[in-house]
Amino acid sequence: MRLALRxxxxxxxxxxxxxxxxxxxxxxxxxxxxxxxxxxARSTGAMQAQRADLVVFSSTAEQSLLRSRIxxxxxxxxxxxxxxxxxxxxxxxxxxxxVPGNGPRDLIDVALFAYQVAPEGVPAPPxxxxxxxxxxxxxxxxxxxxxxxxxxxxxxxxxxxFVDDVSYSGAGTLWASPATWRTVQNAxxxxxxxxxxxxxxxxxxxxxxxxxxARSIDRATGGTTETVSRRDASDAIGGVREQRxxxxxxxxxxxxIAVVVVxxxxxxxxxxxxxxxxxxxxxxxxSRTLFGGVIAQAVVVALxxxxxxxxxxxxxxxxxxPGAIPYQLLPSRLIVSTVSLVIAAVVGSAFSLxxxxxxxxxxAIGRSS
Amino acid sequence: MSHxxxxxxxxxxxxxxxxxxxxxxVALDHATLTVAPAEIVALVGPSGSGKTTLCSIAGGILxxxxxxxxxxxxxxxxxxPGRLTDFRREHVGFVxxxxxxxxxxxxxxxLLVVDEIGKRTGAPAKRRADQLLDELGLSDxxxxxxxxxxxxQRQRVAIGRALMNDPxxxxxxxxxxxxxxxxxxxxxxxIRDEMKSRGIAAIVVTHDExxxxxxDRTLHITDGILEHEATxx
Numbered sequence: 001m002r003l004a005l006r007x008x009x010x011x012x013x014x015x016x017x018x019x020x021x022x023x024x025x026x027x028x029x030x031x032x033x034x035x036x037x038x039x040x041a042r043s044t045g046a047m048q049a050q051r052a053d054l055v056v057f058s059s060t061a062e063q064s065l066l067r068s069r070i071x072x073x074x075x076x077x078x079x080x081x082x083x084x085x086x087x088x089x090x091x092x093x094x095x096x097x098x099v100p101g102n103g104p105r106d107l108i109d110v111a112l113f114a115y116q117v118a119p120e121g122v123p124a125p126p127x128x129x130x131x132x133x134x135x136x137x138x139x140x141x142x143x144x145x146x147x148x149x150x151x152x153x154x155x156x157x158x159x160x161x162f163v164d165d166v167s168y169s170g171a172g173t174l175w176a177s178p179a180t181w182r183t184v185q186n187a188x189x190x191x192x193x194x195x196x197x198x199x200x201x202x203x204x205x206x207x208x209x210x211x212x213x214a215r216s217i218d219r220a221t222g223g224t225t226e227t228v229s230r231r232d233a234s235d236a237i238g239g240v241r242e243q244r245x246x247x248x249x250x251x252x253x254x255x256x257i258a259v260v261v262v263x264x265x266x267x268x269x270x271x272x273x274x275x276x277x278x279x280x281x282x283x284x285x286x287s288r289t290l291f292g293g294v295i296a297q298a299v300v301v302a303l304x305x306x307x308x309x310x311x312x313x314x315x316x317x318x319x320x321x322p323g324a325i326p327y328q329l330l331p332s333r334l335i336v337s338t339v340s341l342v343i344a345a346v347v348g349s350a351f352s353l354x355x356x357x358x359x360x361x362x363x364a365i366g367r368s369s
Numbered sequence: 370m371s372h373x374x375x376x377x378x379x380x381x382x383x384x385x386x387x388x389x390x391x392x393x394x395v396a397l398d399h400a401t402l403t404v405a406p407a408e409i410v411a412l413v414g415p416s417g418s419g420k421t422t423l424c425s426i427a428g429g430i431l432x433x434x435x436x437x438x439x440x441x442x443x444x445x446x447x448x449x450p451g452r453l454t455d456f457r458r459e460h461v462g463f464v465x466x467x468x469x470x471x472x473x474x475x476x477x478x479x480l481l482v483v484d485e486i487g488k489r490t491g492a493p494a495k496r497r498a499d500q501l502l503d504e505l506g507l508s509d510x511x512x513x514x515x516x517x518x519x520x521x522q523r524q525r526v527a528i529g530r531a532l533m534n535d536p537x538x539x540x541x542x543x544x545x546x547x548x549x550x551x552x553x554x555x556x557x558x559x560i561r562d563e564m565k566s567r568g569i570a571a572i573v574v575t576h577d578e579x580x581x582x583x584x585d586r587t588l589h590i591t592d593g594i595l596e597h598e599a600t601x602x
Contacts, residue, residue, distance in 0.1 A: 003474075
């Protein structure tokens with residue numbers, strides 16, 4: 001092991017090709033991961049911010065807020081179910097919004113949420129006709145105090161201020177009282193109007209095992225509800241599963257490329273080292289010691305690549321203007337990418353195992369060079 | 370090491386046969402050989418005569434097909450590859466034809482490789498490496514890479530590495546083939562002096578009959594058969 005690490009210190013040039021290639025791959029991994037996290041955050045921020053363990057949809061809605069309706073009677077059954085602590089109603093209407101100063105056709109997408117239990121970072125529901133706005137809307141030219149006109153009915157909603165990380169389905173959100181939401185919904189979506197006390201879904205905090213509480217809620221409502229975890233409700237938002245699946249497949253292919261690069265590089269290096277390994281085996285080195293050195297070198301190259309790529313990811317995060325592209329750098333993403341790369345390096349270097357095992361110490365004797 | 374043994378190496382009727390399809394090639398045919406402690410034996414023969422095979426079996430790199438091999442007081446005839454590896458690390462020294470120093474390690478680190486590939490002893494190994502380098506006249510070259518050493522200095526480092534494990538037997542594979550005559554003689558003198566002063570037995574494989582003057586005995590091998598012995602007075 002020390003021998004292998006000393007080789008890297010004394011002859012870093014030998015590992016430059018692998019280090020450069022793996023660094024580029026690590027950069028790609030972290031960029032893809034950042035884009036995936038950014039896209040998912042833009043789609044699910046509003047749901048992830050809910051202070052709730054569970055989200056209750058109507059059973060026919062297939063976990064879609066748009067299709068779901070919860071009546072006051074159903075809500076009462078939910079509130080009475082064992083293990084339920086706090087229940088709040090939510091509803092959302094997605095519309096185009098006219099921003100003061102923008103042209104008449106220059107609309108921005110907004111999702112106006114009704115809420116009763118304030119999500120993470122969002123103040124209590126404001127008075128009617130006002131809303132707290134997602135910071136994403138500020139990046140699109142909305143200012144504090146602006147009155148946005150929503151939908152074809154041009155329903156006015158005044159922006160009180162901004163909150164972070166609560167986007168929904170790629171659009172900036174407005175957080176309003178249930179009364180404001182009903183006014184906006186009924187004026188702009190007359191075919192899907194909602195009466196007083198009706199919400200699209202309920203957010204529920206629980207006592208104890210939330211899975212058991214979810215089942216007890218659905219039993220209490222006679223199967224007219226479908227209760228899922230907050231995470232499942234987030235994943236059910238349109239396009240989230242597809243985005244995650246596509247990006248994870250690309251990330252998977254990138255890792256396979258990393259395995260191949262490391263595998264080829266160390267296979268070549270092992271061929272070059274046949275003489276050295278023969279000599280070391282002749283003087284008593286075990287194959288596992290030599291192979292351990294190969295793995296150690298692959299891990300060091302992968303860690304180097306991951307550190308440089310992490311620096312690149314941090315720089316990119318700092319350099320990107322807010323809202324320019326959906327890119328979010330999470331520490332967990334850096335850790336997962338680094339660990340994945342290290343595992344890919346170990347797997348790739350393992351292809352050299354057979355070659356290391358096959359080196360015959362007898363080749364060291366009777367060899368002139 | 371077991372320098373207390375009466376013989377450094379004993380080979381009895383050792384055969385080494387390589388199967389080649391339906392036939393077989395006899396690389397070493399009933400070789401019998403005894404080397405006393407501190408004795409230096411030259412092994413001379415043409416290419417393909419079996420001297421490398423004999424040397425490899427004596428050093429525990431190859432296992433014999435038949436016969437008995439005892440190094441020091443340890444019978445290694447039936448050892449498997451793993452046990453032979455440990456045995457070589459602890460009991461045998463090698464100096465290879467191409468010197469074969471690790472190119473990215475200094476002279477001192479090349480000696481310490483022997484410690485690093487086994488159960489590391491740390492400070493005692495460092496003290497031994499320094500002492501050997503001092504005795505081999507390489508104290509001022511200890512931190513030099515092999516590429517900055519002369520051919521003779523590299524050969525000294527290789528000898529130092531072979532002595533690091535305080536071996537029962539050191540095998541020299543054509544130690545002078547890459548050196549001019551004068552330097553070759555100096556190296557042979559060095560081998561003789563170092564082995565004799567430490568009481569370690571050595572087998573020196575060579576093509577060059579002139580180098581046999583520095584050894585106690587010369588064995589000739591042809592077609593896998595040890596032919597005759599000559600004792601140098």
